[in-house]
Amino acid sequence: MHETVSTVTARPNSAYAALEARFRRLYLVRDATGVLQWDMAAVMPDGGAATRGDQLATLKVVAHDMLTAPELGDLIARADGETDLDDWQRANLREMKREWRHATALPADLVERLSQAVSSCEMVWRPARPKNDFKGLLPSLRQVLDLVREVAAIKSAKFGVGRYDALLSEYEPGGSSAEIDRLFDELAAFLPEFTARVLDKQAQGPAVLPLHGSFPAERQRSLATKLMGAIGFDFAHGRLDTSHHPFCGGVPDDVRITTRWDEGDFASGLMGVLHETGHAMYERGLPPRWRYQPVGQARGMGLHESQSLLVEMQACRSRPFVEYLAPLAAAAFGAAGPAWSADNLYRLYTRVERGLIRVDADEVTYPSHVILRYRLEKALIEGRMELPDLPTAWNAGMKELIGVVPPDDKDGCLQDIHWPGGAWGYFPTYTLGAMTAAQLFDAAAGADAAIPDGIRRGDFAPLMAWLRANVHGKGSLLSTRDLLVAATGKPLDPEIFKRHLRRRYLDG
């Protein structure tokens, strides 16, 4: 469908054209890295780990050197003065500048120390979590946090934004914690009472019948492949494989998604594949003309998550889609009976529970897990809280937001790899994504009646056409906010997400 266009249409010999040539090379090195990372997770034998680590570290250095080459600042300054750039070129230059500022903001030794601290903290975290050993993690986590605070302070001063926002902007360009505070406060005021009402309603409704049986991986794969095809995943430009943690990797012209097959539980595995397919469709739909340029990349982690949640949560857990899915699933496993009815499958796919673990959470309680983490990491980065106080604050937040208290840190503040892994400022993108998904889906369904009609029949072509025109094909041309306004008529409005939850969980 798409062709990779690699010709540079910019005026030859302009500073801008020189920048395009340099970024083309940079992105191709990063794309190579993406394939090697997929290989590591999906097919690499264990003994290849050390040498793969060396390869990836080297390509990272090569890419970093390209982005921090001394001539780059001068080229950017000169390109800024070139008046013959079109909108895409100007947006591309803006994104080049953004990347360059992030890459050159920090002294090399700080980047190096943080990278080492993160590697060693992840190694400590892996056994510390099952051993419930927060104290054991504390020294290396403190090292990471100290360095992250240093990064935040430097970038805050250089970029003229707050310290949290300086970190957030790496994952969510243009993101603002003042805005997130407002959105999340509104959700936090809504969710606890809403959750209680949903749980009441569920308790009064029919019980969910469990899906008994064994679900051979090959049959799960065959069903998943069929549904991926229905969504529009092009197997001439991508693969589905297995890995320990599901992810979407590879490159836009060769998107590699992975999943796990749990032979005792097909339901969660399938939704996992559909989630990753949403990510994959975004990557695949990015503008081919700008394949190896910053403006051709996905806009940010919030919008990326919106695309996976739009497919998984908005479309595939909807009642009409579950009607389509139920007979396919029963046939795939040669199953029958009331547990395999659309009614029961829908109850299963929209089940709400007060749980301890974010990755297992349902659509209603998930935002509360995120709000808790966002508030805690913001306090930690801004120095309003210290790490020894984390377990107590975590448990208090769980009680307030979700209504359960973890019996231990293993299922509490030790559960996520993000902080040991150095990904501070990442968490809010999950819930920004959930709200964005609701808003985009609402607009899409309103724009074209063929979209909800299609989903009812397993035909995603109308939905994907709308997403390609309004989201995927835009790359990083617009800010996330402007993209959302152009696509839906307004900036992010949590009321649409709340309305979606009310309709699905109370009115449905």
Added chain:
Amino acid sequence: MHETVSTVTARPNSAYAALEARFRRLYLVRDATGVLQWDMAAVMPDGGAATRGDQLATLKVVAHDMLTAPELGDLIARADGETDLDDWQRANLREMKREWRHATALPADLVERLSQAVSSCEMVWRPARPKNDFKGLLPSLRQVLDLVREVAAIKSAKFGVGRYDALLSEYEPGGSSAEIDRLFDELAAFLPEFTARVLDKQAQGPAVLPLHGSFPAERQRSLATKLMGAIGFDFAHGRLDTSHHPFCGGVPDDVRITTRWDEGDFASGLMGVLHETGHAMYERGLPPRWRYQPVGQARGMGLHESQSLLVEMQACRSRPFVEYLAPLAAAAFGAAGPAWSADNLYRLYTRVERGLIRVDADEVTYPSHVILRYRLEKALIEGRMELPDLPTAWNAGMKELIGVVPPDDKDGCLQDIHWPGGAWGYFPTYTLGAMTAAQLFDAAAGADAAIPDGIRRGDFAPLMAWLRANVHGKGSLLSTRDLLVAATGKPLDPEIFKRHLRRRYLDG
């Protein structure tokens, strides 16, 4: 068994240490390339081809830039004057210099023009071969040859060697066409009459019984995996996959071999796997201390081919190994009867025929195919022959050396990709490898009686220990000639290869 040691023990701040750091980075980029090439052949969806081509081209440019950086010549000159290098470091420096000289010998535009001519000539060759269209290939092959001649002339002048040797040295460092002429003339004088005697003997002996049946890929794979394990292939550091053309790729700590499974013919597929396993054992046995340095790489293509042929031809087609193999093969396919006896399998695996196609040739006639190509490409490079005369010269050479004349160019001078692909000077390494394999195997068996005893029982550990000590673990420390003298007591002696052929095909 091995660990990747990446510390540099050279004196810090020395020019030599700076070179090690640079070559480490270069080799890691090349290793990344190796994994991407495996991916392309083994698992990549078709639609990923264009973007993969862009990635590989970029990594090639990145590596080339590293090797031609202006500072490198100066660092090499300074390191040459450093007196505290040990033997490995000095050999490493010698190999660095060799690579640098090859990389900097040619003007960038010639490299570029050759690369483009090769790409387009390969595209013309693919359909031209089945269409038997030598005339159609001629213009683009002439373009390639003209540029190859230019390369040969420049390197010849700069390196002070003949034009053919200048090309040969890229595949066979230190190789000499004067020496090859002598070796190949001796073989060419021996083989035609020898082949006639072998064919006579075969005609008088029992007929080879064909192996009827269908051989499911999974069972072939299971048998191949078992035998790879017996040879010592470590699946924690490697994989076996399928691809259109069998090859050995990946990197020493993660060796990826591929094969094709022909469900109508298990015999050739199995020997293909054992051949690639020989290549893999060489890569895996290279000295880990020098993993990312020139001295840590395989010595040359001749020695590489010797390792695959040592496993396949010397060990696995030997009568004692076939005794071990026969019951395993019968059991793998649930087969029985006289066709599956060791006698018959051995006759099958040592069958000699006057054939037209090099890649299908047996051990006895293969060298004649190579000698023909070597003589022709040498004449073409040295300007003693022109391309329009190739078909006639090819057919005359076939008649003289093998005793058959191709009915058309498709099964004649169009059959190999090497010349369209720019690999001029490569062909002799196949037969240098075959002779070297015979000589190394002869020395190994003489050095340790456990080696032939082990092969009889499917135990390759003694053989691999000897190869690791005498060949694999040496990397590029010694010249091929010195390595052979150290391991076997003398330089390459075609008499040993001839003796092997006599014993197997006339006396056996």
